Every structure is written in C-alpha cells, then in structure tokens.
Amino acid sequence: MNSFDEKTIQALCYYVYMLVDPFNNKPFYIGKGRGNRVFDHLNCSLKDVGNENVKYSTIRNIVDRNQKVKHYIVRHGLTERNAFEVEAALIDIMNYQGCELTNEVSGHNSFNRGLMTSEEIKRLYNAEPLMSIESDCVIININKKYKRGNESQSIYDSTKETWSIDARKKDQIKYVLSEFRGLIVEVFEVDHWYEKERGYTSRSAKFGQTKIGYGFDGKVAPDKIRNKYINKSIKHIKKRGAASVIRYNI
Numbered sequence: 001m002n003s004f005d006e007k008t009i010q011a012l013c014y015y016v017y018m019l020v021d022p023f024n025n026k027p028f029y030i031g032k033g034r035g036n037r038v039f040d041h042l043n044c045s046l047k048d049v050g051n052e053n054v055k056y057s058t059i060r061n062i063v064d065r066n067q068k069v070k071h072y073i074v075r076h077g078l079t080e081r082n083a084f085e086v087e088a089a090l091i092d093i094m095n096y097q098g099c100e101l102t103n104e105v106s107g108h109n110s111f112n113r114g115l116m117t118s119e120e121i122k123r124l125y126n127a128e129p130l131m132s133i134e135s136d137c138v139i140i141n142i143n144k145k146y147k148r149g150n151e152s153q154s155i156y157d158s159t160k161e162t163w164s165i166d167a168r169k170k171d172q173i174k175y176v177l178s179e180f181r182g183l184i185v186e187v188f189e190v191d192h193w194y195e196k197e198r199g200y201t202s203r204s205a206k207f208g209q210t211k212i213g214y215g216f217d218g219k220v221a222p223d224k225i226r227n228k229y230i231n232k233s234i235k236h237i238k239k240r241g242a243a244s245v246i247r248y249n250i
Contacts, residue, residue, distance in 0.1 A: 002042065002043070009035050011077070013077050013079075014076075014078040014080050014082070015033070015075060016030070016075045016086040017072060019070070019071060020072060021058065022068060022069070022070055023067065027094060028055070028058050028102050029101060030087055039071065041056070055102035055103075091103055119231075120185070123185065130184060130234050130250065132249075132250050133177065133250055138248055139176075140176055140177070140247075141245040141246075142155070142179065143181060146185075155185055156218075159176060159186070161196055161216070163213055163215070165246065166248075174189065175221055176218070177229050179247075184231065187220070188216075188220060188221055191219070192216065194214065195214060196215050197213070198210065234247075234250065
C-alpha cells in the first residue's frame with residue numbers, strides 16, 4: 001500500500017491533491033486532506049470491493065489495466081481553511097473545462113464564492129427583490145441544467161425545454177424568466193411553443209414512462225421587458241425544499 005513516512009507527513013500539513021488516470025493523463029478527482037489521505041481512495045477501492053461509486057470504479061478500471069493511479073500534490077503546507085479554498089477553485093476550473101471529475105459534491109463555498117461570470121457577480125451583490133411578474137410571464141428554475149460560469153446561449157439551452165407547462169396557460173406565455181439559485185439570470189421572448197416527449201423523474205411512480213412536455217424557440221427579450229426582471233431576486237418568496245420548477249406568479 002502507498003503511504004508517506006512520518007517526516008513527510010509533518011512537512012506536508014494540509015494539502016490539496018489530484019488523482020490522474022494514466023491512460024489519458026486527465027484528473028478524475030480533486031481532494032484535500034493531510035497524512036495519507038491522497039492514498040486512501042486507492043487503498044479503500046481495493047479493500048471495499050462492494051462499493052461501486054464512480055471514483056472507486058475508475059480506480060479499479062485503472063488497476064485492471066495493470067496501470068497505476070497518478071497521485072499529484074497540487075499545494076501543501078496549507079491551513080485547513082486554505083486547503084478548502086484551493087480544492088474548491090480547482091474543482092470549479094476542472095468542471096468548467098469539461099473534465100469528468102468523480103467528485104460527488106462541489107467545493108467548499110462553491111455557491112457563494114465559486115466560479116462566476118462578471119454578470120453573475122453583479123447579480124449576486126446587486127440583486128433587488130422581484131415583487132411581481134406580468135400574467136404573460138413564467139419563471140423556470142434551471143438549477144439542475146445550468147452550469148454556472150457560462151454565457152447567455154448556455155442559459156437559453158438550459159431553459160428552452162422540456163417542461164410540464166400547463167397547456168391552458170402555454171399560449172398566454174410570451175416571456176420566460178430563467179431563474180438560477182433564486183436570481184433571474186436571463187429573460188427570453190417566446191416565438192412559439194412545441195411539444196416534446198419527456199420522462200418522469202426517478203422519484204415518480206411512473207418512472208420509465210413518458211409524457212408530453214413543452215419547449216420553446218425564442219430569443220433574448222427586448223430591453224424594455226428584460227430590464228424589468230434581469231438580475232432580480234426571488235429568494236424572498238422561495239420556500240426551502242420547494243420542488244416545482246415552474247412559477248406563474250409571485
């Protein structure tokens with residue numbers, strides 16, 4: 001089993017490390033720790049063979065190819081707090097670059113201080129509460145689709161489909177407000193709605209079946225409309241744990 005000697009452990013203090021697949025020389029896990037933490041994943045994956053999480057499976061695949069996981073120490077001699085920050089920054093950058101990390105959660109303080117565009121920074125610190133929306137508007141939450149740090153086209157792609165919109169209201173909706181983490185990040189004008197099949201969520205009793213949902217083709221709304229809603233916050237009306245992604249009024 002891999003391990004550091006005691007003298008090395010004392011010198012390292014807290015550190016941030018990277019596990020790399022030797023096949024493509026790409027990182028698949030970023031972590032922080034002290035002692036022999038960097039080697040724990042390899043050792044545990046070989047001992048706990050019943051654990052099938054993606055990280056362990058990746059390590060076993062490397063071992064099965066008769067190759068060795070590459071262990072890199074990115075920064076060492078850190079305090080625990082600094083290690084958290086370096087780890088989070090690396091995870092943000094790797095995810096933005098499209099690396100398929102096996103980390104199950106984002107880094108420390110990723111939501112409040114993680115990777116953002118300049119526009120997202122403005123929204124975060126200058127958002128005024130949105131008190132009402134017109135009857136021809138709908139708010140769609142894109143938390144599960146949008147990756148922060150991307151631009152307007154990515155927001156549009158994350159917003160346009162496929163939703164369980166009330167068919168009776170669909171044709172009345174002219175504007176879609178994209179909401180991410182309680183903030184309105186873009187406003188789109190709908191050219192037309194279209195039907196598209198979508199599946200039920202894994203929590204539904206109908207999981208595996210399909211139903212008709214709706215998507216739209218459109219464009220960024222005119223400034224007169226957009227400026228009424230963009231960068232506004234609806235955090236004051238969101239209930240913790242609320243599941244619905246569609247909101248027709250405030």
